[in-house]
Amino acid sequence: DGGITQSPKYLFRKEGQNVTLSCEQNLNHDAMYWYRQDPGQGLRLIYYSQIVNDFQKGDIAEGYSVSREKKESFPLTVTSAQKNPTAFYLCASSQLAGASFGEQFFGPGTRLTVL
Amino acid sequence: QQQVKQSPQSLIVQKGGISIINCAYENTAFDYFPWYQQFPGKGPALLIAIRPDVSEKKEGRFTISFNKSAKQFSLHIMDSQPGDSATYFCAASTAGGYQKVTFGTGTKLQVIP
Numbered sequence: 253d254g255g256i257t258q259s260p261k262y263l264f265r266k267e268g269q270n271v272t273l274s275c276e277q278n279l280n281h282d283a284m285y286w287y288r289q290d291p292g293q294g295l296r297l298i299y300y301s302q303i304v305n306d307f308q309k310g311d312i313a314e315g316y317s318v319s320r321e322k323k324e325s326f327p328l329t330v331t332s333a334q335k336n337p338t339a340f341y342l343c344a345s346s347q348l349a350g351a352s353f354g355e356q357f358f359g360p361g362t363r364l365t366v367l
Numbered sequence: 368q369q370q371v372k373q374s375p376q377s378l379i380v381q382k383g384g385i386s387i388i389n390c391a392y393e394n395t396a397f398d399y400f401p402w403y404q405q406f407p408g409k410g411p412a413l414l415i416a417i418r419p420d421v422s423e424k425k426e427g428r429f430t431i432s433f434n435k436s437a438k439q440f441s442l443h444i445m446d447s448q449p450g451d452s453a454t455y456f457c458a459a460s461t462a463g464g465y466q467k468v469t470f471g472t473g474t475k476l477q478v479i480p
Contacts (some may be wrong), residue, residue: 292376294471294472355401
């Protein structure tokens with residue numbers, strides 16, 4: 253069953269801690285993305301990656317870091333430098349060509365709360 | 368210029384009625400316009416999408432109307448059902464190897480019996 257998995261579903265962080273959100277896809281997609289979703293706002297792009305070992309900053313990259321060591325995995329680290337990290341985080345992937353070109357497939361999300 | 372403006376922010380429709388959500392964009396380089404549906408606590412899922420070479424696309428009860436000259440597009444949900452209650456996002460992107468998608472701010476739809 254192809255798709256995107258994110259873990260954990262809920263995550264609590266104390267002030268000053270770094271936390272890592274997991275994202276795995278078995279769709280064989282080249283591109284992967286991280287978005288942040290806040291109430292009343294659209295999805296804002298944090299980082300994206302088109303290929304293994306390469307990634308680019310999105311619109312709100314400050315306080316976040318990513319890695320892309322494997323095609324199927326794109327973990328996101330929320331660092332202590334992120335001043336307001338409480339949000340719903342969504343991982344997505346897409347093909348860069350082919351029949352479903354243009355469609356982004358989303359994972360179920362991780363809700364991060366800072367205590 | 369990258370913004371996609373979506374309205375209304377929230378919408379309440381009677382069961383069987385028509386739900387209409389509107390979006391406008393500025394960047395004429397956009398050439399792919401998807402709508403995503405998101406249920407509470409879940410990730411968005413593609414509902415329907417259109418490219419600017421057509422003015423309308425229909426899939427079941429869902430229709431996208433596209434006005435290239437006005438740079439506007441809208442989602443119509445016919446015979447709205449309580450199960451359609453969700454948040455809907457319009458989006459726009461450009462072709463090419465990497466699809467940077469610009470999302471609207473979302474419309475929370477509630478369909479009441």
